[in-house]
Amino acid sequence: MKKTKTNTTSNAPKNGMFFKMIASYYKKEWKITLKMVFLMILIVSCQIMIPILTNQMNISILYEKGVVTQKDPMYWGVPWQDLIYIGIGVVFLNSISSFLFNYTGYLMGKKIEIDLRNKCLERLVRQDISYYSDKKIGEILTNVVSDTQLFGDWAVNIPMLVGISFFQIIAALSMMFIFQWQLALVACSTFLLILISMIVCFTITTKRYYKVREVLTQINGNVTDRIVTVRLIKSSGTENYETQRFKDVHQDYYKRSRPVGKMQASLLTILFGGVSLLQFATIISAMLLFGNSDDPVAIQKFFGQTFASFALAQGMIIGPLFNVMNAAFGLAMATVAAQRIQKTLTSESIIEPHYFDGVQIDGIKGDIEFKDIRFAYPEKPTKTVLPKFSFTFKEGKSYAFVGATGSGKSTISRLLLRFYDPTEGSVIINEGINLKDVNLASYLAHVGYVEQEPQILFGDVFENIKYGSFGASNEAVIEACKKAELHDLIETWPDGYDTILGERGFLLSGGQKQRLVIARMFLKDPTVLILDEATSALDNIVEKEIQEKLESLMKGRTTVSIAHRLSTIKNADQIVVLGPDGAGIVQTGTFNELKNQPGHFKNLYEAGLME
Numbered sequence: 001m002k003k004t005k006t007n008t009t010s011n012a013p014k015n016g017m018f019f020k021m022i023a024s025y026y027k028k029e030w031k032i033t034l035k036m037v038f039l040m041i042l043i044v045s046c047q048i049m050i051p052i053l054t055n056q057m058n059i060s061i062l063y064e065k066g067v068v069t070q071k072d073p074m075y076w077g078v079p080w081q082d083l084i085y086i087g088i089g090v091v092f093l094n095s096i097s098s099f100l101f102n103y104t105g106y107l108m109g110k111k112i113e114i115d116l117r118n119k120c121l122e123r124l125v126r127q128d129i130s131y132y133s134d135k136k137i138g139e140i141l142t143n144v145v146s147d148t149q150l151f152g153d154w155a156v157n158i159p160m161l162v163g164i165s166f167f168q169i170i171a172a173l174s175m176m177f178i179f180q181w182q183l184a185l186v187a188c189s190t191f192l193l194i195l196i197s198m199i200v201c202f203t204i205t206t207k208r209y210y211k212v213r214e215v216l217t218q219i220n221g222n223v224t225d226r227i228v229t230v231r232l233i234k235s236s237g238t239e240n241y242e243t244q245r246f247k248d249v250h251q252d253y254y255k256r257s258r259p260v261g262k263m264q265a266s267l268l269t270i271l272f273g274g275v276s277l278l279q280f281a282t283i284i285s286a287m288l289l290f291g292n293s294d295d296p297v298a299i300q301k302f303f304g305q306t307f308a309s310f311a312l313a314q315g316m317i318i319g320p321l322f323n324v325m326n327a328a329f330g331l332a333m334a335t336v337a338a339q340r341i342q343k344t345l346t347s348e349s350i351i352e353p354h355y356f357d358g359v360q361i362d363g364i365k366g367d368i369e370f371k372d373i374r375f376a377y378p379e380k381p382t383k384t385v386l387p388k389f390s391f392t393f394k395e396g397k398s399y400a401f402v403g404a405t406g407s408g409k410s411t412i413s414r415l416l417l418r419f420y421d422p423t424e425g426s427v428i429i430n431e432g433i434n435l436k437d438v439n440l441a442s443y444l445a446h447v448g449y450v451e452q453e454p455q456i457l458f459g460d461v462f463e464n465i466k467y468g469s470f471g472a473s474n475e476a477v478i479e480a481c482k483k484a485e486l487h488d489l490i491e492t493w494p495d496g497y498d499t500i501l502g503e504r505g506f507l508l509s510g511g512q513k514q515r516l517v518i519a520r521m522f523l524k525d526p527t528v529l530i531l532d533e534a535t536s537a538l539d540n541i542v543e544k545e546i547q548e549k550l551e552s553l554m555k556g557r558t559t560v561s562i563a564h565r566l567s568t569i570k571n572a573d574q575i576v577v578l579g580p581d582g583a584g585i586v587q588t589g590t591f592n593e594l595k596n597q598p599g600h601f602k603n604l605y606e607a608g609l610m611e
């Protein structure tokens with residue numbers, strides 16, 4: 001896996017990318033593709049049968065009634081009454097094949113949509129944490145949900161519309177040339193003129209259209225961002241401000257949409273005007289051609305036998321014009337979607353988590369060693385957060401990291417969780433294995449993480465506590481809740497353990513959420529426990545209760561706590577003090593050793609920064 005983030009797609013939308021992506025699906029699902037092509041040909045064949053049958057019925061009636069005595073070489077000799085039955089059969093066959101074609105196309109679209117969405121989701125969950133540092137949730141959602149849906153829909157609609165139109169145009173023009181070649185020539189030239197004007201107009205529109213889509217995605221991102229931070233809006237009373245802000249954002253959208261609207265209107269004008277021109281041009285040409293003709297047989301043949309069928313055949317090339325226009329608009333949307341999907345699918349994680357390979361471990365045994373580690377965030381590679389240092393976390397001991405804000409305490413936990421790899425040096429586990437080489441899931445199965453903002457999923461209590469220990473029994477969950485002193489509270493809820501916890505845990509208080517995470521940890525029974533400011537968001541009384549629970553959880557495990565509170569660090573086997581501004585470890589010792597020793601810890605302690 002590459003070690004750098006890649007952004008392989010340029011910002012200029014490329015239609016080619018859309019076609020390349022759909023081609024791979026049509027190739028993979030070749031049986032469905034063949035079925036669709038067959039049905040497409042069947043539909044068009046049925047459609048061209050209507051003008052042909054009309055023409056045959058005309059000839060048949062004229063022949064039967066003696067209006068025409070000379071046998072037309074094109075006449076099949078089938079009586080017009082039988083031709084009506086054949087016509088009904090053709091209409092019926094057309095309907096059946098149309099149903100099958102659309103249904104198959106719909107299923108194909110869904111297959112593409114689901115496959116792409118799963119691939120995007122897989123890519124997203126496998127991304128490293130820094131991937132999310134510069135992205136808005138709304139934009140990611142737009143990409144995963146609506147771009148994949150849009151792509152899936154157009155991945156079928158565009159080939160369907162273009163394919164059907166192509167066959168229809170070829171069939172209709174051939175028939176028109178057979179019926180009356182001079183008029184067909186006029187119709188064909190007019191048709192080409194309309195098509196070229198539409199393509200020119202669309203090419204001008206398309207770039208603007210991309211811009212509008214971009215603004216719309218930004219709006220999506222913006223809206224989700226504000227919904228996620230709704231508590232800030234509610235607590236700040238900024239509803240009016242937000243309402244105005246959205247109006248302003250939409251002004252840009254409206255401004256960018258206007259030229260697109262103009263071009264769309266022009267496109268429709270060309271289309272409708274073109275259709276009238278097409279019809280009028282052939283009628284005028286027919287009048288000029290036959291009005292000035294001295295051949296009564298030809299005149300009688302045209303108006304008596306061919307005109308109605310010619311008009312029907314000509315009608316068949318009007319539908320494709322609308323289809324091509326639809327497909328063109330779809331292509332503009334689908335290209336933007338394809339580009340964004342591709343961007344998600346080609347972004348590489350900056351760490352290699354060895355999901356399917358790597359050293360499988362069945363436990364974390366022995367000490368964890370930070371060997372000659374230096375760390376700078378990949379997002380800011382020039383700023384060293386932790387200068388070169390080595391440190392050993394002894395098995396079963398507890399460590400507390402303290403230091404000023406920004407000194408790198410949480411960074412230590414991120415390195416232990418392998419959110420990031422060290423810029424230099426290595427994390428060594430199980431007596432000599434580099435954490436980089438380990439199958440990350442097998443390592444994290446033995447690591448517990450409790451952070452300041454507890455992560456609660458939308459789901460019931462069982463689901464929430466079993467997360468990461470999926471094989472656990474309900475009894476084990478109840479036992480874990482008892483240990484976290486959550487059981488009695490859950491029992492008071494009408495649905496007990498089946499209570500659905502609201503999205504992002506809205507139903508629970510801060511302390512209750514933290515207890516839930518602690519119960520999750522009791523169930524998981526990790527060897528290494530990382531507590532990152534686990535109690536700092538709680539008030540003193542709740543903090544005390546939670547601290548007790550955490551201490552019973554910590555027993556017998558290697559524990560790394562990141563804390564400001566004295567109560568959290570007092571009993572640690574070793575306190576590690578980090579200096580400000582990337583100074584790294586400046587002191588280590590027990591609480592009693594450090595509090596009397598002149599230095600950074602004593603300063604923090606005496607300044608009351610350790611409550």
Ligand SMILES: Nc1ncnc2c1ncn2[C@@H]1O[C@H](COP(=O)(O)OP(=O)(O)OP(=O)(O)O)[C@@H](O)[C@H]1O
Pocket residue numbers: 130133377378379380385403404405406407408409410411412
């Ligand atoms: N994703 C990131 N990209 C770039 N810099 C980061 C990132 N995360 C943290 N930093 C920077 O790294 C430094 C250490 O951050 P860290 O979160 O480890 O500090 P901390 O000691 O835990 O602070 P606090 O006590 O405020 O939580 C800070 O200067 C911070 O701005």
